[in-house]
Amino acid sequence: MPNAPAVTISEPAAEDARRFHANLELLAEMSRDFAASRDLDVTLLKAVGHITDSVDAEGGALFLLDEAQENLRCHACVGATEITGLVIAADKGIVGRVVQNNLGEIVRDVSKDPSFFGGVDEKTGYTTKSILCAPLTVKDERIGAIELINKRGGDGLFSPGDLHFLEALAASAALAILNARQADALLEQERIKRELELAREIQSSLLPRAGDADAPIAGVNLPAREVSGDFFDHFPLKDGRICFCLGDVSGKGMNAALLMAKTASLYRCLGKAILSPGRLLGLVNREICETAARGMFVTMVAGIYDPRTGVVTLSNAGHEPPLVLTSDGGFEAFEAGGPPLGILADPPTKEGYPEAAIELKGGSLWVFTDGVTEGYVDDAGTELGAEGVRGILLETRGRALKDRLDAVVGVLKPGESGMRDDVTLLGLVDTAAGRPTTTSSPATGAESIMSMRLPAKADRLRVIRHAVRAALDYLDCEHEMTEQVILAVDEACQNVVRHAYGGRADGEIAVELRRDGGDFVVELQDFAAPVDVGAIRGRDLDDIRPGGLGVHLIREIMDDVQFVTPPAGVGNLLQLRKRLYTKAGAS
Amino acid sequence: MMHEVKDAGGAVVIALEGDIDLQTSPKAREALLAAVGRGKPVVVDLAKVSYIDSSGVASLVEALQTAKKGGQTLALAAVSEGAMRVLKLARLDAVFTIHANVDDAV
Missing domain, CATH: 3.30.450.40 (GAF domain)
Structure with missing residues (x-):
């Protein structure tokens, strides 16, 4: 270089x-x-x-x-x-x-x-x-x-x-x-978020779809988080009655959501077969008791509404009392008849949870979770309260059902991260339109159709079946219901024929058929040796005919079966009752 | 209640007819068990059964259980509307093998 x-x-x-x-x-x-x-x-x-x-x-x-x-x-x-x-x-x-x-x-x-x-x-x-x-x-x-x-x-x-x-x-x-x-971590968060969104979609698919604007029943559910522990459901039966329920699972988050999904599915499944809200809650209770873990429980209201009579049969398992707003502006609350589901395996009564029959008479029924009453209405943390709910329901009387639901949830102020608790509200409005006012009083609508007294023998069952058919024809009862009621009455009469007289051949059975308001009532009486009336009262049908397929059929078909005190305290008097649907009404 | 028994394609076909209630079900039970006793597959033709109660259904269940114990089959065929109603109410419609008609069953 x-x-x-x-x-x-x-x-x-x-x-x-x-x-x-x-x-x-x-x-x-x-x-x-x-x-x-x-x-x-x-x-x-x-x-x-x-x-x-x-x-x-x-x-x-x-x-x-x-x-x-x-x-x-x-x-x-x-x-x-x-x-x-x-x-x-x-x-x-x-x-x-x-x-x-x-x-x-x-x-x-x-x-x-x-x-x-x-x-x-x-x-x-x-x-x-x-x-x-x-x-x-x-x-x-x-x-x-x-x-x-x-x-x-x-x-x-x-x-x-x-x-x-x-x-x-x-x-x-x-x-x-x-x-x-x-x-x-961000990816993981994204994954969890996507899964929660999916869970939310599945959950909302468990809620009923919005019905027609003029449907008598509607609900609203706002989850506090992605998933909810609240649920409601309603669906019509073939005979025109409407089944509904609303529930609240203890706790929040995924475990509550899973129990919600289970309870809602149980209701959907059983609700169509078990037409007694109290019995249904008893069955759901047993199922949840058997499988629910970590001390979780569910408060729930189940009911059946009959638009033709305006009567709601309601059963309440530990839930916030549903409110009835009467047509003259008064309120009635229906307290729980039993503990929440999932706590005690044995239901309050042998038949399940107690039921109440409420005649709406043109009023409305409101069922809601504590997310509604405990929701804040301002930034200072003032809760809406049951009084607040009543106020809004009164103010909005006469407006469309959906507007009224929106009005209630509309006053609740979400916090920074959404609602404090899941908010769920179900409304049922009884229109009473086209309903003769006389049916509201069962006593005034009573009418005897047929009364007979005949030997309690197997060969007379045919006679009784023919009589029941004739009575139901007279009442213009729809075909399928006619056939079923005949079967139920036949099974109940067998009970008397087989057991009442302990093998004696000279016993008699009295059959009384009547219309009571919108119900068909059958009374069967035997005249067995004087019996202690006190011992009969409240006796269960199962005690008379143990393990019977017949008992199952009677319960399955009739709305109500009970022993009543016979006149003069002689024999046993079994009363069977069935809400009647006429051919005209069914078409 | 009447009944008729015949052989068809290796099976015993027993046709019940009329009302099967508390009065007549003992006869139906006897006829069903006799048919099962012949040791062949049994087909119960219910086409002409106008009415059946729980005691009649119990006879059918007893016949089914007896047949199964003997390694036989027992099927129902041409079940009338009235009989099907009770089987469904009793939740027994899934317990029995049910054929649309007797020809399908044998």
Whole structure:
């Protein structure tokens, strides 16, 4: 070279410049790797490989603190010794000391360092001479440390320049790890959010679809979170009656939502077959008691509304009392007749939960969860309360049902993160349109159709069946119902024929058929030897004919079956009752 | 109640007719058990049953149980509207094998 360079770069300076460029390139590459990372451990392994090569060490390992910050676990390792997965206490070994002090170190001779953990060397036969270790930290957050073992070539010792270089790389790696972790957490959050959205969709599919604008029943459900512990349902029966329910599962979140899904499904399934709200709640209670865990329970109201009579049969298992708003502006509340479902396996009575029959007479029925009454109406935390609900219902009288539901939930102010609790409200408006007012009083509509007294013998059952058919024809009863009622009465008469007279052949049975308002009433009386009337009262049908298929049929078909006190206290008087649907009404 | 028994394609076909109630079900029970006693597959033709009560249904169940114990089959065929109503109310419509007509059953 003819001309010596004007500036001579000294050896260390040239080394720094080379490292500076290598550092930049390595940083750029590591950043790309971390940004594209799908698996953090794979990327970490790549980074440890690059760093070990750059510093020219025999081996390298990267340790990360666990969540509890109690242990350090080796996530990536290159070189002669494979220690990936090795876990050491967060304050043990040289790596532990570096993490605790948050300060990089050069240990030129590990044999003289009391902190050195020789266990790995003992197992592998490898000899660790010197260690270079730098902490992985971002601001004050400790993440772990990266450790290099045995410098190649030269005196085999790491230099202060190596430590600076490693610290710079460690800082970048720490930032990248933190970013990757946050990205993972974000992905996980996204996944959970998607699953919750799916759960919400499934839940809302369990609620009934909005009916026609002039439907007598409608509900609204606003979940406080993605998923809800509240539910309501309603569906019409073939005979025109409407079944409905509303429930509230204790607690919130996913476990409440799952119990809600179960209870709502049970109701959907049983509601069409069990036409007694009290018996139905008894069955749902038993099912939940058998399988529900963690002391969860459900408060629930179930009912059946008959638009032709305006009568609601209601049963309440520990739920906030439903309100009836009468047509003259008064309110009546219906307290619970039994505990919430899922607490006591035995229902309040043998027949399930108690039922109340409520004649709406053109009024309306409102069932709601405590999310409505305990919802805030202002920013100061004033609750709407039962009084508030009553006020809105009174103000909105005469308006469409849906408007009234919207008016109630409309005054509730959601907090920063939505409603405080699930808000669910069900309204039922009795129009009483086209209903003769006389049917509201059963006594005035009573009419005897047929009365007979005949030998209690099996061959007379045919006669009774013909009589019942004639009576139902006279009442213009719909075909299927006629056939079923004949069967039920026949089964009840068999009871008398088989058991009342204990084998005596001269016993008699009296059959009285009458119309009582909209009901068909059958009274069957036997005249067996004088019986203690007190012993009969309240006696259960099952006690008379144990385990009978006949009893099942009677219960299945008739709306009401009970023993009543016979006139003059003689014999047994069984009363069967069935709400009648005429051919004209059914068409 | 009347009944008629005939053989068809290796099976015994017993056709019940009329009302099967407390009065007549003992006879139906006897006829059903006799048909099962012949050791062949049994088909009970219910086409002409106008009425059946719980005692009649109990006879059918007893015949089914007896047939099963003997490794035989017992199927119902051409079940009338009235009989089907009771089987459904008693939730026994899934317990019995039910054929649309006797020809399908044998």
